[in-house]
Amino acid sequence: MNRLKQTDLYARGSSLQVFGSDPELTSDFKVPDGENATALDGNFFTFPGFRNFTANPSDAPLVTTMRADLSNFAALDGLGISSTLVVAPPGTVNPPHVHPRASELVFVLEGTVDIGFVDTTNTLRTQTLKEGDLFIVPRGLVHFQFNNYQTTAKFINSFSSASPGVARLPTTLFGTGIADAVLIKSFGVTADVIDKLQEAEGAGTQPGY
Numbered sequence: 001m002n003r004l005k006q007t008d009l010y011a012r013g014s015s016l017q018v019f020g021s022d023p024e025l026t027s028d029f030k031v032p033d034g035e036n037a038t039a040l041d042g043n044f045f046t047f048p049g050f051r052n053f054t055a056n057p058s059d060a061p062l063v064t065t066m067r068a069d070l071s072n073f074a075a076l077d078g079l080g081i082s083s084t085l086v087v088a089p090p091g092t093v094n095p096p097h098v099h100p101r102a103s104e105l106v107f108v109l110e111g112t113v114d115i116g117f118v119d120t121t122n123t124l125r126t127q128t129l130k131e132g133d134l135f136i137v138p139r140g141l142v143h144f145q146f147n148n149y150q151t152t153a154k155f156i157n158s159f160s161s162a163s164p165g166v167a168r169l170p171t172t173l174f175g176t177g178i179a180d181a182v183l184i185k186s187f188g189v190t191a192d193v194i195d196k197l198q199e200a201e202g203a204g205t206q207p208g209y
Contacts, residue, residue, distance in 0.1 A: 030078040032077075070163040082102075094144060099161075110153065115135055115143065
């Protein structure tokens with residue numbers, strides 16, 4: 001096969017791959033089934049859930065979050081974006097988790113927060129973010145946020161998907177019914193340690209985002 005043909009095939013394959021993973025709308029926005037586009041006013045494109053949003057003390061030691069994604073903001077459908085407002089009182093954490101369908105851009109509105117992610121070489125990359133800072137977390141990597149300071153932090157997590165998904169590691173590992181034998185051998189610990197971790201996870205309900 002000559003070089004020109006190889007290049008052409010490679011370009012076509014790359015183009016198909018990009019289109020398949022990031023399809024675009026063929027209209028300005030997606031109109032919900034049964035709705036008339038001309039009847040949709042500014043309210044359809046507005047999400048008021050972040051207004052006056054504050055921490056819920058019962059969430060501690062975890063952060064309090066409010067999502068604006070495809071599950072509660074229909075205008076995002078097909079646009080490839082979503083956001084979460086995070087309120088982190090002192091000492092609270094957004095536990096290690098992953099978003100399988102999106103990269104994440106963190107913007108600090110107020111306060112200070114520690115953030116980190118682990119890449120596929122098992123390298124931990126951390127930063128202390130202050131008001132006005134941005135931080136990127138590549139798609140699918142384990143990451144966390146921790147307020148180890150004396151004042152409440154607020155930050156926006158924006159995603160490159162209207163439905164980024166979340167898999168929170170404590171829940172995934174210790175709250176889904178994975179056999180004890182698998183966990184004991186994987187972590188090299190005794191059964192009583194696994195029992196304690198499962199018991200601790202069973203007491204928590206806040207998913208993190």
